[in-house]
Every structure is written in C-alpha cells, then in structure tokens.
Amino acid sequence: MAFLELHSLTKRFGAITAVEDLTFSVERGSFVSLLGPSGCGKTTTLQMVAGFETPTDGRIVLDGRDLSGVPARERGLGIVFQTYALFAHMTVAENVAFGLEMRKVAKAERTRRIADALDLVHLSHLEDRYPRSMSGGQRQRVALARALVIEPQLLLLDEPLSNLDAKLREEMQLELRRIQREAGVTTLMVTHDQSEALAMSDSIVVMDRGRLRQDATPFDVYEMPQSSFVSRFLGKSNNLAARLGESGPDGAALHCGNVVLHGPKADLPPGPVEIALRPERIALTGPDGGKLRGTVAERVFMGNQWLLRVETEIGDMLVMRYNTGRREADIGETVGLDWNPADIRILPAETNPA
Amino acid sequence: MRRNGAAAIAFNLVFSLFMLGPIIVVIGVAFTPEGFLEFPPSGISLRWFRAILDNPEFITAAWISLKLGVAAASVATVLAVPAALAIGRGRFAGRDALQALFLSPLMVPTVVLGIAFLRFLSLLGLNGTFTGLMLCHAIIITPFILRLVLASVAGLDRSVEMAAISLGARPLTVFRRVTLPAILPGVIGGWMLAFITSFDELTVTVFIVNPSTTTLPVRLFSHITQTTDPLVASVSAVAILFTVVLMVLVDRLYGLDRLLIGEGKR
Numbered sequence: 017m018a019f020l021e022l023h024s025l026t027k028r029f030g031a032i033t034a035v036e037d038l039t040f041s042v043e044r045g046s047f048v049s050l051l052g053p054s055g056c057g058k059t060t061t062l063q064m065v066a067g068f069e070t071p072t073d074g075r076i077v078l079d080g081r082d083l084s085g086v087p088a089r090e091r092g093l094g095i096v097f098q099t100y101a102l103f104a105h106m107t108v109a110e111n112v113a114f115g116l117e118m119r120k121v122a123k124a125e126r127t128r129r130i131a132d133a134l135d136l137v138h139l140s141h142l143e144d145r146y147p148r149s150m151s152g153g154q155r156q157r158v159a160l161a162r163a164l165v166i167e168p169q170l171l172l173l174d175e176p177l178s179n180l181d182a183k184l185r186e187e188m189q190l191e192l193r194r195i196q197r198e199a200g201v202t203t204l205m206v207t208h209d210q211s212e213a214l215a216m217s218d219s220i221v222v223m224d225r226g227r228l229r230q231d232a233t234p235f236d237v238y239e240m241p242q243s244s245f246v247s248r249f250l251g252k253s254n255n256l257a258a259r260l261g262e263s264g265p266d267g268a269a270l271h272c273g274n275v276v277l278h279g280p281k282a283d284l285p286p287g288p289v290e291i292a293l294r295p296e297r298i299a300l301t302g303p304d305g306g307k308l309r310g311t312v313a314e315r316v317f318m319g320n321q322w323l324l325r326v327e328t329e330i331g332d333m334l335v336m337r338y339n340t341g342r343r344e345a346d347i348g349e350t351v352g353l354d355w356n357p358a359d360i361r362i363l364p365a366e367t368n369p370a
Numbered sequence: 371m372r373r374n375g376a377a378a379i380a381f382n383l384v385f386s387l388f389m390l391g392p393i394i395v396v397i398g399v400a401f402t403p404e405g406f407l408e409f410p411p412s413g414i415s416l417r418w419f420r421a422i423l424d425n426p427e428f429i430t431a432a433w434i435s436l437k438l439g440v441a442a443a444s445v446a447t448v449l450a451v452p453a454a455l456a457i458g459r460g461r462f463a464g465r466d467a468l469q470a471l472f473l474s475p476l477m478v479p480t481v482v483l484g485i486a487f488l489r490f491l492s493l494l495g496l497n498g499t500f501t502g503l504m505l506c507h508a509i510i511i512t513p514f515i516l517r518l519v520l521a522s523v524a525g526l527d528r529s530v531e532m533a534a535i536s537l538g539a540r541p542l543t544v545f546r547r548v549t550l551p552a553i554l555p556g557v558i559g560g561w562m563l564a565f566i567t568s569f570d571e572l573t574v575t576v577f578i579v580n581p582s583t584t585t586l587p588v589r590l591f592s593h594i595t596q597t598t599d600p601l602v603a604s605v606s607a608v609a610i611l612f613t614v615v616l617m618v619l620v621d622r623l624y625g626l627d628r629l630l631i632g633e634g635k636r
Binding site: 090 | 527529530532533534535536537538539540543547548551552
C-alpha cells in the first residue's frame with residue numbers, strides 16, 4: 017500500500033467537472049508532480065488533499081488513514097502556496113514558529129526546531145527580518161521552513177517557483193530537491209511547467225481536462241508518451257496525422273500523404289493514427305540524403321542549440337541541433353531530414369484534439 | 371510629465387482658495403481682540419481662546435462629543451468588520467442587499483434620518499439619552515468603516531488564512547493572529563474617519579439631543595443663533611486643530627489618499 021493514495025477522486029462544481037475519476041499513488045519519501053495546463057484540475061486536486069475542498073466522490077488515503085471528514089487543520093500537512101502566503105506582520109522566526117505554537121510545542125524545543133528549519137533553508141541569519149524586506153527567493157525559503165518545521169507527513173507545493181525569475185527558478189529547482197531529500201518528506205507538487213516537473217520529480221502525473229493522462233517517471237513520460245496531448249505538452253514534438261498500415265517484421269508502415277515512413281511495431285489496429293518525433297532526434301543531411309527532403313524556413317539561434325523550421329511535403333518539421341561551433345543550414349537551403357525509425361512514436365489519433 | 375498651462379494653474383489656485391477660505395476666515399476671526407466677528411482681524415489676541423474657559427458648557431459639550439465619537443466609532447467597528455469580511459469574501463444569497471443595507475445611511479437624507487431616529491428612540495424610550503444618541507451615530511458612520519475595511523479585505527490573500535489553517539489554527543485564532551492584523555490599517559483608518567464624522571455631526575443630532583447630551587456642533591449652532599461673538603470662531607479653531615492632528619495620524623497610519631479615494635491599492 018502506497019503512502020498517499022487517491023481513489024477515483026472526483027470534484028464537480030455544479031455542472032462543471034473539475035476532476036474526474038482520478039486515481040494515483042505516491043510512495044513514501046518520493047517527489048511527485050501533478051502537471052497540466054491551467055484549468056486541468058491539478059490545483060483542485062491539491063486543495064482536496066489539503067482539505068480545503070471536499071471531494072464529490074472518491075477517497076484520499078494517507079498512510080492508511082482515510083482523510084474524508086478530517087478538517088484541514090488536523091491533517092498535519094505542510095503547504096507552500098504560490099504567493100508564499102507569509103504572515104506579513106510577523107518576523108521570519110515568528111512565521112516559522114506559528115505551526116509549533118498551534119501544536120503547543122514547549123519553548124525550548126520550539127527554539128531548537130525553528131533554528132533547525134531555518135538552517136535547512138539557509139536563512140538562519142535573517143530570522144528577525146520581516147517578509148516585505150526579503151527577495152522572492154528568500155520568501156520562498158521562509159514558506160518552506162514554515163511548512164517543514166511541523167514535520168508534516170506530506171508536503172504540498174502549489175506552483176512554488178512560478179513567481180521567481182528564470183535564473184532563480186533553476187537554482188531553486190535544485191535547492192528545493194535538496195531540501196526535500198534532506199527533510200525526507202513525501203512531496204506532491206502542482207505545476208504547469210513541464211521542465212520543472214521533469215527536473216524535480218521522481219514521478220509525474222499528467223492531467224488534462226480533469227483526467228489523468230499518464231503517470232510515469234519523467235523519462236518515460238517524455239520518451240513514451242501514451243497520447244498526443246502528453247507528447248505535445250512535454251517538450252517540443254513534431255506531430256503528424258498518418259494512417260497505420262499492416263505491421264511487418266521490421267516495423268510498421270505509416271502513410272503520411274504520399275510519403276510512406278517506417279516506425280517501430282505498433283500495438284494499434286491499422287487505421288488513422290498520430291505520429292510524434294522529437295526535434296532533437298532529427299539529423300540534417302545533404303539534400304539527396306535522409307528520409308525526407310525540405311527547405312529551411314526559419315532558423316533561431318539559442319546559444320547552445322539551433323532551432324530550425326523545415327518545410328516538407330508532409331508539413332513543417334522542427335529540428336533541434338546542438339551548436340557545435342560549425343555553421344548551420346541557412347534559411348532557404350534545401351536539406352534532407354534523417355532519423356532512426358525507432359524514435360518515431362505511434363499514438364492513437366486524437367478524436368477531440370486539445 | 372505634462373506641465374499645466376497658466377489657465378489650469380490659475381483655476382486650481384482659485385479653487386484651492388475657495389476650499390480653504392472658510393478655514394482661513396474662522397482662524398483669522400478667532401484671533402481678533404474685538405467683540406464681534408471681524409476679518410481680517412485688527413490685531414492678534416488670545417482673548418476669545420481664554421473666553422472658552424469661561425464658558426464651561428463648551429468644554430462639557432466637547433467632552434460629550436469626544437465620548438460619543440469614541441463609543442459610536444467603536445460600536446460601528448464591531449458591526450462593520452464582520453460584515454465586511456462576509457460581504458468582501460462570501461458568495462451567498464442576499465450579499466448585495468446586505469451591502470446596500472449597510473451603506474444606506476449614506477444615501478438617505480440626514481434630515482429624514484433625524485426625524486426617523488427621533489420617532490424610533492421615543493418608541494424605545496431612549497429619547498435624549500447618551501445611549502440613544504450613540505446608537506444613531508453608530509448607524510450613520512457604519513458605511514464609512516465598512517468601505518475602508520472592504521477595501522482592506524479585497525487586498526487580502528486567502529491563501530494566508532489557508533496557510534494558518536494548515537498549520538493547525540482554529541477559526542478564531544486565524545482571525546485574531548492573521549486576518550485582523552492584515553486588515554488592521556483599514557480598521558484603524560475607518561475608525562478614525564467614523565470618529566471625525568460623529569464628532570462633526572449636526573443635522574441628525576439636532577433632532578435627538580436634549581440639554582444633558584448637547585454635543586459640540588449643536589452647542590455652537592445654538593450659540594450662533596443667539597449671539598454672534600468670536601467665541602464660535604475660537605472653539606472652531608480648536609476643533610480644526612484637533613481634526614488636523616487626527617488627519618496627520620490617519621495619514622501616517624493608513625494614507626489619506628487611500629482613505630478618501632477608498633481604493634484598496636497597496
């Protein structure tokens with residue numbers, strides 16, 4: 017039995033279904049991300065785990081205990097909010113002390129635990145400051161210390177990095193993971209940022225329109241997307257409509273317009289499918305080589321890599337090339353595109369594209 | 371920044387003078403050595419300020435106004451804060467009606483209110499009492515506090531309260547330790563504005579005072595209907611000074627702009 021289990025969790029607001037039949041579990045000590053676009057139900061799910069929303073249906077079980085009917089203040093969870101939600105009129109130490117006071121922890125132990133928590137987030141030198149005189153990153157750390165000091169069974173993070181600037185966000189990704197490991201606390205994070213989810217999680221639960229789309233490790237979610245939505249939501253992807261022919265011994269034939277491509281063996285019945293190919297798996301060759309010929313229509317230099325848009329007869333293809341210091345194909349140039357057929361993912365055709 | 375033209379500057383100057391005129395005249399008259407209302411004063415004298423001390427009924431009236439303002443503003447605050455929290459954040463049937471009810475004393479003509487209160491207080495047997503007067507003032511000034519507290523509540527981040535709950539706080543503790551401190555500037559600003567409004571109130575009060583509860587504005591009003599000596603000016607000058615001190619305090623605590631424009635900007 018997993019540490020946190022959500023069973024067929026459903027939440028309806030009037031006629032709107034925010035979360036539908038959501039089932040997944042979180043192992044003790046692991047870091048799981050709920051990932052999806054805004055309005056996909058991930059925040060509602062977090063609110064239900066926290067106890068601020070009541071599920072319409074389904075159960076939440078934490079360490080073998082059903083949380084239905086347990087009020088938010090008795091769940092003993094640590095929560096870091098998107099806005100940090102610090103108590104503005106209290107110092108850093110007073111903010112961190114709040115949860116311990118509510119638990120009637122004795123003064124001496126309280127002082128020790130506040131010091132430990134601030135030490136964990138590297139803020140010991142700022143304990144007498146007020147939140148308004150601190151940077152976004154420091155406030156974030158205060159919010160973390162305040163949530164962790166009560167030694168919560170579960171840490172909930174609601175878009176914790178979205179209010180930080182890009183550079184600080186990358187630093188905090190590593191830092192947040194270090195703190196989570198050191199505290200050894202089981203963590204559920206809500207985010208719409210796929211790179212954040214990929215970088216930080218042991219496991220990602222992808223949600224869309226209230227439903228679970230995939231629940232796997234970051235590597236598997238990226239490499240083996242099970243739907244068009246997941247392939248497009250995580251990283252960049254070239255998605256093309258195709259018709260799956262009969263699978264032979266060396267893979268499947270895929271008909272894209274007048275072109276026939278080869279892909280790995282598919283479990284799907286012959287018929288309309290969608291194929292996905294990552295831009296970084298495509299190599300550029302001379303105009304007469306490769307599997308597809310095209311013309312470079314756009315070229316963006318990103319420092320460590322180039323992003324090219326190549327027009328081909330079956331549609332535009334994005335190609336990502338590492339910047340190796342050599343010149344890259346120019347706009348208007350005719351190139352050949354080549355890839356390993358095993359890198360093609362064959363997905364069920366979306367009946368109702370997002 | 372665009373510069374104002376000469377016409378705009380002249381207009382603003384004239385308008386400011388028009389606004390300040392009465393205050394300048396009252397303060398000028400208060401310092402006259404003569405026995406009649408004279409402006410500009412022919413000399414500088416504290417004669418009429420000393421005269422206040424010889425007319426203890428003014429000091430008694432000021433004292434009643436002060437107590438009345440404090441009591442009415444406090445009662446109105448106790449009513450307005452929970453109302454503002456409910457109206458500002460709740461979604462329930464009758465929310466708009468409730469807000470309209472609390473703000474209605476601003477819309478009803480004060481003369482009408484005065485007559486209504488007079489009847490109402492006789493029915494309750496509170497006519498002419500301090501308690502009756504205080505309750506009427508509390509009703510008149512509640513909208514001022516409500517508006518300011520509503521502005522504070524609008525700027526309140528719900529997740530701050532959720533954070534307190536998740537850390538184990540009970541509802542009353544959340545209010546006392548988190549919500550109230552967050553809206554406190556609005557509450558204090560509202561209390562002060564309400565106090566000043568009560569301290570100044572004449573139209574309604576005239577209907578419901580009796581000799582033992584005569585407030586300062588009513589005392590001034592009745593004095594001026596009998597005689598026209600500069601005593602009213604010196605009393606007014608003291609009241610103006612008192613108001614200025616309060617306003618400076620409010621500005622320091624809350625910001626006058628926010629208070630008078632009534633917006634919840636932070």
